Amino acid sequence: RDTLAEHFTDTMSGDIISYDFYSPNYSAYEPLEIYREVALAYGLPYWRYLSSYSYAGETDQWPEETDMRWDVMKGLVYGYTGHTWFLYQVHPAHGLTSSFFSSWGSWDAATQAQFDIAGDLNHELAIIGRSVALLTSTDVRFIPSTTLYTPRGTRNWSRGAGGDPFVTSIEAINESPLEFQDVSIGFFEDDAGQHYIMLQNPTHAGADWPIMVADEADFRVEFDFATAAESLDTSHIEVLNNRTGSIETRLLSSTGPTTAAVQFTLDAGDAVLFKYATGGEFVQQDGR
DSSP states (O other): OHHHHHHHHHHSOOSOEEEOOOOSSGGGHHHHHHHHHHHHHHTOOEEEEEEOEEETTOOSOOSOHHHHHHHHHHHHHTTOOEEEEEOSOOOGGGSEEETTBSSSSOTTOOBOHHHHHHHHHHHHHHHHHHHHTTSEEEEEEEEOSSGGGOOTTOEEOOTTGGGOSSEEEEEEESOOTTOOOOEEEEEEEOTTOOEEEEEEOOOOTTSOTTOOOOOOEEEEEEEEOTTOOTTSEEEEEEEEOTTTOOEEEEEOEEOSSSEEEEEEEEOTTOEEEEEEEOSSOOOOOOOO
16 A cells, blocks of 8 residues: 555655545554655645445444544544545445435435534544644554554654653553553644644544443653753643634643653543643634
8 A cells, every 4th residue: 555655646646645444443553654654755635534334234323433533533643634524425226324314315314423423523623633734743653552452554652752852651540450541642743843742542432352442541641851941831731622622721740850740531532632831832723
């Protein structure tokens, strides 16, 4: 796939790179990284399709809400700026059915729960996308619940990933002894060189074992500001509210003379975008 993407960019003069790959499992991460890397290398926007279909004849409603949220947010973690739900409506002969409607092939069909879920997620996509569209993805890392479960094509997190100068630890906390919890992290910079981090809870109902759960999880991020400029306010970070678009202050807990920590509680599949309090603007496009 990487060779095909490079051939496309070298020979076909495309304006964007866009791909589709529908999997609720760990296999979904490799194409995310492949097309991200190629698009960044060639300076192109990169887009993707989101799963909103079932196979004809299936009785289970699919995907579930946590699967849809995970699908949306994981693309943002990787810096994708275009998102399309597949599929909206289809003729029965194709053997597929839209998760959004109660019947095939009719624009008058009653909507299902997934239609409203997608509407809410589209609202969040519009809000987060106003920032992600102005950022450059510098790295994506993963912290697996066990060493056997780092997705193919994805590297484990280590200090300094993405050029971030201050994070010393990222971990899931408050887990029960038999609980498994992965962590997905995207790193970004804006044109002024400000560092941003997007943290995702990648558990969701349709996932591979052992993270096929739909529970919220707690995460702790620790920082060391020993090398920070005096202009950096180390008392707090700035957090984007996915629902309202407001930039909120999140106080840090001091853990030492130069160290501090923050805790996030994220629903299954959910993510949060934050940056350091440099005094610079949290970038956002004008709302429309």
